[in-house]
Amino acid sequence: MRTTKTPDVVIRRLATYLRLLEEREYYLGQYISSSELGELAGVTPAQVRKDLDMFGEFGKQGVGYPVRHLKRQLIHILKVDKPSNITIVGVGELGSAFARYLTRNPSGRRGEGADAFRVAALFDVDPIKVGQCVGGLRVDHLDDLEARVKEMDIKIALLTVPAPVAQEVLDRVVKTGIKLFVNFAPVRLKAPDDVRVNHADVSLELHQLGYYL
Amino acid sequence: MRTTKTPDVVIRRLATYLRLLEEREYYLGQYISSSELGELAGVTPAQVRKDLDMFGEFGKQGVGYPVRHLKRQLIHILKVDKPSNITIVGVGELGSAFARYLTRNPSGRRGEGADAFRVAALFDVDPIKVGQCVGGLRVDHLDDLEARVKEMDIKIALLTVPAPVAQEVLDRVVKTGIKLFVNFAPVRLKAPDDVRVNHADVSLELHQLGYYL
């Protein structure tokens, strides 16, 4: 099965290619070569071709890749051609920042596929926060999670809860059927094999940078 | 030169090992085996040994790695044994969230080395923001950057500015001599070879997750 075989790092690069194409204005019908795209992305032309080749033949020999077509293909592969509902769990400092950031400017960028991720619900357990409005959205109690996930067909959760409760909250959210997470808490979380937890952890990022001081 | 040869991914794992050791309480004089640590980190015992081996011989055959000693070594390697000053450039939604988050709870965690990163200054160009207090720190104007970087010996900058100006701001900060960055803006940034820019980009994270929808 293709999904199993494609390395994560390739998907990451596809997302980068798409962004690079979106960041720039291209004429209708313009072509871009693997060398040009590679230059932008900081990878070799061969790698660009190989990455794209895994998903089909998008180019024209002797010419390059038609930008519009390539963009559409990438948008399709990354499934950002229709909006997906996401939720933010934990409306503290970081959670509400992301809530405001992503509701104002969905997924933080412009272009087609820019509105691919829509913050559809916010959750917390703190009775003071529940009922408040953040970024135009009412904060719900975590107890209502399951119902809202079904109702809004939420597929992705951003975890912005304190580290000590992150595992517990993850377990709870997993039970509602969500399988895709971005965790911002500085802890390693355990999850079933069919659940994917990406880490976006400033603390780890800083500790790594320490080495290069 | 060792620094050049050690793969980034090893450094990332060392930071993970350190966190795992910090997250747990260990008796004085307790040992941990490469299998136990590997289990926690989700890597093979061989990899744990190889990673550590790159920096010295920290273990005792037949017994394992003395936890206190290993922790101290990792703290030393990652240079989190003494606090480093960092700055946050861009005091918008995300920047002020990190400012509050990191000043309250330095580097987002507990234990030795937890106070390794100290937010020493905040910068913005918006006259409304300059002079305001965020997380107990006064926001300075970007024009004062160079002076403050020297004064406070700032080594790392978190970039939380809008995507369209990120490159321009990076260039400006690089000029003051800072060589280590975490960029939160959803753009790929160009920097000289001796400058390291780690990306912590929610938008890219989400776009990647799209593939697994």
Next chain:
DNA sequence: TAGATTGTTAATCGATTAACAATC
């Protein structure tokens, strides 16, 4: 057709894992 660049295979490189001798 000549020039260029893709698609794809084969060669290279580097990182992970296995295995085992050294030794606590």
Next chain:
DNA sequence: TAGATTGTTAATCGATTAACAATC
């Protein structure tokens, strides 16, 4: 000593790069 686990080399695996035939 016997048992266990490190330190380290050798084997494996996978990803990147080089090369080139196909073809626009």
